[in-house]
Amino acid sequence: MSERVIIPRNLGFLFIDSHPAGCARVVNDLWSAVVPRPRGDGDDDAPVALVIGSSAGYGLAATVAGLARAGIRGVGVAFEKAPTERRSATAGWYRTAATAELARAAGQDMRFLNGDAFSDGMKEQVGDLIEQRFGRLDHLIYSVAAPRRIDPETGVTYHSVLKPIGATARTRTLAFDDDGKAEIREAVTEPAGEEEIVHTVGVMGGADWERWVTYLAGRRLLADGFSTAALSYIGSPLNAAMYRQGTVGAAKAHLEQTARTLDARLREHCGGRAVTSVNGAAVTQSSMAIPGIALYTGLLRRVLGDGMVSPVDQLSELWDQLTGVRPLQTDDEGRVRLDTWELTSAVQDVIADRWDAATTDTVSELADLDWFRDSVRQLYGFSVPGVDYSIAVETDIPWPAD
Template sequence: MIIEPKVRGFICTTAHPTGCRVNVANQIAYAKVQQKKLSSHSAISPKKALIIGSSTGYGLATRISLAYTYQASTIGVMYEKEASGNRTATAGWYNTAAFESFAANDGLYAQTINGDAFSREIKDETIAKIKRDLGKVDMVIYSLAAPRRTMADGTVFSSVLKATTDTFVSKSLDLRHNTIEEASIPTATEEEIESTIKVMGGEDWAEWIDALVAADAIEGNAITVAYSYIGPELTYPIYKEGTIGHAKEHLHKTANLITKEYQQRGIHAYISVNKALVTQASAAIPVVPLYISLLYKVQKELGTHEGCIEQINRMFTEKLLIEKPDVDKNGYLRLDDYELDSKVQEQINATWDKVTTDNLKDLADIDGYWDDFYTMFGFKLSGVNYTEEVDTAMSIPSISSTSL
């Protein structure tokens, strides 16, 4: 069938298998170049990695970077859907199929578990695969972004995107019409705050590490990293001080708890504070898409713009996998350093009050925003003929064919 993008709100309901493959290939090419730049005496070189949330965005870039910059064996955990009838598979499914194909051709071990990473069942299945194939992992990346979490007793917690003080009113980008609107974000209840923490906080990350340690499936001196975001003062009310911010604060505290609990084993947990980018998660947050469009404009002009693969490779090669990790006073790896540079933020703040629907294209990189959005789903990539018929069915060798 001929696949076209079908956008509904902040999500695209179709994905293009060929485009996703090209997207993965482009990131692999970048990671290979970085591998050639690595010093022969790199302090740390992970060899067996588990990536929880491995199929899109930062998680996918992490898997690619570890495999192709460090030649690591990787096990990924994702929650994606394969094609069914006239419905395409999700982008994450096609990304993973492409990655496993490339990895196999290049002699790299790559296996994937598909299911709810919050569940004990998936933890047990993943650990069994680790012990059977790798023995133990020496790196665990937690890059999970999910809207809800189902507990063992059936209780469901859902995350919400709300303020926690007063109702927050600000400019926002209406992605349906590319217009500047006023967004009003209501105040969350205590129950909603706690529910968001349950989904997006650090509890599940800690449970993964506890399970790996209990099963003797993680090396002593292993490194684990969870991805986070803080952002500038402009977005504090909806992000840092909002429900998401409360969850991220819990995530940050969890890093310290993991490190302290497993100090004798040498396991160290880090938080990587990354840059704002177009992801399936960030597209859903009011105010943030407009901020990202302005950020892209400024950083591209200054030459400091990075995508997921550039960010993650810089995290590994310049911040984490060096003799002494480059962390701030809180122990965080700061990959948002270019974003929060005073020159960048001053220009964004000056533009924020001026931007309207009429001058949006002049003041913001709205085209760049949409290019990244469509790229996530395999569209608008050069070298792909989108008028050609393609087969939507694509298997992932390491996953049995069971629709979720």
């Protein structure tokens, strides 16, 4: 037993420990927020899905929405750290344990593997599990955010960077001082070099997604009508210099080109489809690393309130389209657009005005700082309603077993 009271300790938006009970409650609340739809008569009729990046952010939303709404069974892949004597496990470890428990209680066969999704070894492990346990794969959701990737073919290690392309970027950022007071600061980021662009595309572009689909197709595991979606983001013009027009944007452009290539191949191979799903802004562990996103999401929440569409609601819509409940709707670039609620001119014009007007003295009136703080803390299981943080909790929770 490793019970202790866990006190939130953080460096900026990163927390040193995670709270198991809080993380579990977050997952339970996500599940409860999903509107289920009628299920088939037997488990053999349930769609088989693979979610790569299943423990956090939109990948977690895809997993929970897939289970609670679409009734999927299958495999989730994540890369999380186990608890130690000095530290809790990562938040994704506890979220995965909670997701597995909910799936088990619902009678759904969902297995979770912990390891490097970029490696060929993980692809083989997943392929074996699908072949032996499920026999086919109907859907693949790709949602991986990582700082580096080792190319299995060349052994080259690629390192991603968040930088603009072509010119120095200056963007407004939201930060909090030691007393928790919000401050508006300016972040200055120098442009990326050519090698940094190549490296970022090597990590966050479509190369690994394509390797997954090619590998599973080579093992004849793709069902007729197989569909796959890689999760993406376009974002506001306010953060374009650091995102869509920067190194990450180059990677997303590569991801979208990969979708078009895979779509043509899958149509011929199994009557399948490949798309990117462009999702809306959200507070996630990966998005908080992007300068300007913290301020932007706080402003967005103040403008829209509950009109912000949650990741789990967006992914419920995606599952409806992938499973044929609704037609698969794409834009001219072959992308499913789940971000239209965010990018209307009416919304963006108001946010742009607030962005320009925000100062350290006024930001608390223009942005929803309480919601933002709670959302960041909830990524690690803190500030979750209904959890008593004065009580010691067990931190040594095992990874879900087969």
